[in-house]
Amino acid sequence: MSTTLLAAPAAVSAASLAHRYQQVRQRTVLLCQPLLPEDTVVQPMIDVSPPKWHLAHVTWFFETFLLKAYLPGYSVYHPEYAFLFNSYYNSLGSRVNRADRGTLSRPALADVYSYRAHVDAQMARLLELADTLPDTFRELFELGLQHEQQHQELLATDIKYILSTSPLAPAYLPASVAPAAATAAPAVAWLPVPGGVSRIGYEGTGFCFDNEQAPHDVLTPDFELQNRLVTNGEYLAFMEAGGYQDFRYWLGEGWDLVQTQGWEAPLYWTLHEGQWHRFTHHGLQPVNMAAPVTHVSFYEADAYAHWAGARLPTEPEWEVAARYFGATPTHGTFLESNLLDPQPLPTDADPTRCHQLLGDAWEWTYSAYHPYPGYVRAAGALGEYNGKFMINQLVLRGGSCATPVSHIRLTYRNFFHADKRWQFTGIRLAR
């Protein structure tokens, strides 16, 4: 991994590295605390990984890239764990088929926690040596933490999917965390964004993923962007207008899915006694019409945009606009709020400002996840981190209610296939 791709973190003391390590690692454990051992094992669809696997995989990442590389005399905790908890690194050998992660009851959850404790203890030892280690150590350490934060978001969404499969509709959040109250969303406004040549991509000195580089100029047209996310209420109007029954709004491959999968609403929506409900981290709840719509595929986002006489923004447009509007995470909903659902915009939100750009819901763009000009895939296993996925996926921007706030950036490029719905994916319109 080259220092030109992952900027080295600013020089910080070993103690503060250890503190940050503990904080990130603890958040993962906290996320799993409401779960039963049974919940941590299953894989109800191939995109979802068992929470037990997440807990171990992020630990394996530290063991493999840091302890084995930098801690003198370290030997692995268990010889089979690399086979069990390697995700997709061909450089690191064979591994359990992705579709079979949910067939493994062992190692038990308690064993995985022991593994975490072991690696944490060894990492503490290693971090004491931090000042003696090369820059690449700090880069890899930061990457390990960012990697674990990515899995925190996946944990939040995978847990939701896991619990949703039971007809018992169990709640993950305690009753003390109330769902957002139903209100009216403020009217949407179109905000102009001037065109021209702008620079996008990461240029700072902190951490970024290699896919955010190299920074480069883009040319965008004059366009307008909606000042908030599309709401459940607006999306319901599309549904009630026959949106899922009219092929004219849809891309061909999306229309095929509507037919074969029987889509007629976003994921997690269900009619219950004549009223639309959604499965949430609170269990089944009436749909809050003022809240942003989520769990829609790119196909649904695009079809909605067609129906609404608008379109989705491109990736360069989104980043240019976000910089233009000076988006910051100040107001968004992130993982730390523990709300785990995007929140309605207050009725009195300023109509001249652009809201919800960071946090709440990932925003589908109509841009393929391809390499930026000047992108270079790293050598070794970390070259597989991002680069090999740069085909057949679309870029999403802005983070969601399940993204750790310290993990998001204006330049952050998330990516999913057009048919995926289990993430907090939403819609913002352009024209």
Added chain:
Amino acid sequence: MSTTLLAAPAAVSAASLAHRYQQVRQRTVLLCQPLLPEDTVVQPMIDVSPPKWHLAHVTWFFETFLLKAYLPGYSVYHPEYAFLFNSYYNSLGSRVNRADRGTLSRPALADVYSYRAHVDAQMARLLELADTLPDTFRELFELGLQHEQQHQELLATDIKYILSTSPLAPAYLPASVAPAAATAAPAVAWLPVPGGVSRIGYEGTGFCFDNEQAPHDVLTPDFELQNRLVTNGEYLAFMEAGGYQDFRYWLGEGWDLVQTQGWEAPLYWTLHEGQWHRFTHHGLQPVNMAAPVTHVSFYEADAYAHWAGARLPTEPEWEVAARYFGATPTHGTFLESNLLDPQPLPTDADPTRCHQLLGDAWEWTYSAYHPYPGYVRAAGALGEYNGKFMINQLVLRGGSCATPVSHIRLTYRNFFHADKRWQFTGIRLAR
């Protein structure tokens, strides 16, 4: 369910019914005691059900067919449990897809035990009324117990499969239960069985399944039967003679499986440092060459027989022989032994007697599982218990080391598809 199909159990006191109920029900719980909650959730292949599901399904059977039918004022424990724990009864409504049983983390294992406790308490109340209830109640009660015993065998084999999928090869049995010591098997002998017209099928006054009826005459030829099961050592000779590489020994559909599944040994066999091992309830163990071979499909049993210049017995031949030799469960290995593996025949076993007919391993016959003459499918849900499976499966006879000893009979008809290998299925040759 007609009384002509399931003979009513002999009149016994309500107290002894309750005692038997507790014994059977407790055995199921004992079988699951060595498991972690994680082990009880997964379904690594479609034939295997999660132990949690077994625990609940057998309980649902009592709730549905006894408590709901006979206990005044009984209301179901949970309205969704019929959907979750109905196995295959179309008469009783929709249900979870069989392939999705392993995707459900909830209800939790503890909830399932609460469900068992609730049903057990209500069954105790109901059994106090036993003397006032019609004969069909006693029949259904007995059927519920026999049904639970069938699931005990499935639990033993499903648990084995579940634990086998982990590269950690965890042991289910405590170290205090030692695997059988390696010895030499006594030489095999061919025992003649005289032909003629004989009667098979259940004629007694105890319990039997409807598929064991009506009793009827069959005509069998003079033939010879081997006096013990084929051993691992004998089967290894077939393997080493190229049995899995020579299509001439195989049925066409079997040969296709050899190719597409890459079969080259029985299920659970693996080469470990140049020596054949088997995954067992003790974890990975060297193959005991004197013990009966198990976990072979019908195709493998038939190919072995071809190679050995012999054949598999038909179902009538097996039952006629078993009656002729006076087979009793005295010497076989059954579930209650807690050995969970067929045992080698003692070196000094009497060569003039026929051994291992009951217990140790189910014996594949070359007879289709079709209705006996005079078989009548029962009305209602219980008509789905056996009758609807009478196609494309083969009969196995004799019970195995995972069968409760009180559950087996000379007339018992077990049945599996020809490709199944996860049961304790073995081979006895005829000619």
Added chain:
Amino acid sequence: MSTTLLAAPAAVSAASLAHRYQQVRQRTVLLCQPLLPEDTVVQPMIDVSPPKWHLAHVTWFFETFLLKAYLPGYSVYHPEYAFLFNSYYNSLGSRVNRADRGTLSRPALADVYSYRAHVDAQMARLLELADTLPDTFRELFELGLQHEQQHQELLATDIKYILSTSPLAPAYLPASVAPAAATAAPAVAWLPVPGGVSRIGYEGTGFCFDNEQAPHDVLTPDFELQNRLVTNGEYLAFMEAGGYQDFRYWLGEGWDLVQTQGWEAPLYWTLHEGQWHRFTHHGLQPVNMAAPVTHVSFYEADAYAHWAGARLPTEPEWEVAARYFGATPTHGTFLESNLLDPQPLPTDADPTRCHQLLGDAWEWTYSAYHPYPGYVRAAGALGEYNGKFMINQLVLRGGSCATPVSHIRLTYRNFFHADKRWQFTGIRLAR
């Protein structure tokens, strides 16, 4: 191939061998004459082979087993034809995947006819030497002819399927061959068949397939058999009584097919302007209610029998009854009639006799296609002719309107999987 399995044909002159060869070979060509080259190429489902493939495969059979073996100096017509036209003989090397037969446009139909002409000319030369050749030659020669007759039946049914896929519903038969007129079927009668020990299997001195041997005793109960095949009208009553909507009549695997395949009538039935029609070799025709129902799977035959309060006969019962009633092909409908549909029984047919046992429609039995006692698989490639299919299929008896009359026998064992419907398969009830 052992002479104990295929009885040698009676000594006949070389000239009469040649005459018979020409007759059989010519019939195949006549069957294909109404086809366009386009019709001879396609494979609309895996069970169907392109007519061009049939024409070449039966020719390859003579080339491989006779010319190569017995004609001095013979070299194969084309080195790739063994790969292209071997059906399923592992002994004879690799071959085109069965599912890909319909992807091959070459060799062209004209090339295949040239191949036939070449082999026919060489066979003429070989037959001149017949008196000098060993008995096995005559056996193989007879087998080649019987094999070609089997493919004549398949040609008739595959052509029907091929033409049926087009919405143009083209007719194969000329208008001069009229479909049977609609009449009323005579009332059905139950004929008693006395039970006891009887002999079945082929015992004569003519040709039989190895699967008809060894002849052996069977024990059958007293039972009754219907004196004619079930008609379309009777089957329609089952449909109108909700037969396809009520799982209670169905075997489990059959009910799954009803659901997943959307079965609601026999194959080829379609509602056209409110009236049931069938696709036939005449194109689309109104269903003749007096004619025997055909193109039903075993599952449908069995479900119909359940609904009618009866059952299907077993294979021993069928043969015992056919011998008892002295069935002969005198009155049945066979391939030579060129009617290609089973014919209604005349209204005045004698109610005390058993009709339609030979010809018209293959009759599903509730017996698995397993080896007879004493059956021995031949050595070499011909051991693959029948023996390797003896699993997961059911026996059908009696021949159909697409069977050459000289090909059928009372002991003839046909076999198909329970879900197959594209053959002329029908129903006769027992009780």
Added chain:
Amino acid sequence: MSTTLLAAPAAVSAASLAHRYQQVRQRTVLLCQPLLPEDTVVQPMIDVSPPKWHLAHVTWFFETFLLKAYLPGYSVYHPEYAFLFNSYYNSLGSRVNRADRGTLSRPALADVYSYRAHVDAQMARLLELADTLPDTFRELFELGLQHEQQHQELLATDIKYILSTSPLAPAYLPASVAPAAATAAPAVAWLPVPGGVSRIGYEGTGFCFDNEQAPHDVLTPDFELQNRLVTNGEYLAFMEAGGYQDFRYWLGEGWDLVQTQGWEAPLYWTLHEGQWHRFTHHGLQPVNMAAPVTHVSFYEADAYAHWAGARLPTEPEWEVAARYFGATPTHGTFLESNLLDPQPLPTDADPTRCHQLLGDAWEWTYSAYHPYPGYVRAAGALGEYNGKFMINQLVLRGGSCATPVSHIRLTYRNFFHADKRWQFTGIRLAR
């Protein structure tokens, strides 16, 4: 269809419209002339359509969009043909499943030619009225011709695939058309292309597809482009360097295909007696190392580029470069040459010029096939022509040896999924 999307053809006389119609239509028939009826029916993979279907589908296009719309009193040739020959227009009703096109032997090839003759005669009548018809008529007429030219390219590549499946490796081209002689390719040169803001997309007054609009500015960096296509010899060096065995060169989804499909060379390559051959329209031929490599997927093109230390151009880069170099079809190989294979560049080709930009082989770009800014999907059935495919495909540029020369433009956007290999797809490197 709006006149802003498809520019109206220049005013021309009715006579010259008729002349052009005949020329285009005749070319299609000429392409099919070497085929046997058998060749025109089969569909050996889902992407390939039977030639018979192509012949009919392009005819149906004229019938549907022109004759039905503009010829007074026209009634369709056959009521089922819309079902049989509609490709993918939901607006125009149900149709044969794409995967089933190769199962239909009827209508016969001769019937399809009759259909063509009928439509041609009616089109002649309609064209006599051309001066009285609105502008949209001329637009649709031109679209019909362009559509037929697209299918001419598909015919050439589908025919190649169809003939390739036979082990007989039949030749399509007559022996009088010789394959290109083996020579040495001239050394490759890198040509600089200056960056900046440029305009791409169609701006002229002739015909273009709606996906080439709206014209718009793009910003491209300074970059270099190779002055010719990558040759078979260069690609073989990649293969011999282990390119198909090293995951590091590959996108993840591409590497999966290498594994599961067993790719180890471009499509149609095969080792024959130790030497690489390709299946061509001449049958099997030794690989000409100087000729451009074709029949590579995007994954292979991208992996080759990685291995060569370069990359694929983006779509804007390609068009900017093609305009910069003044690419014209003067020198390329097109359908009309009847060579049906890209030709080697002459050894003495000017190294300062950019060759083969138009014709010979489609060039994969690393740009997704998404709508241009300002793209508007047309109303009605023609809105399905291009717009609904704008997801999960990549843009290819420049045309191939199977593209009619009058059909290609610098702005032409072709598109295929990344795994497709049956088109004449090649590689040009950028850096």
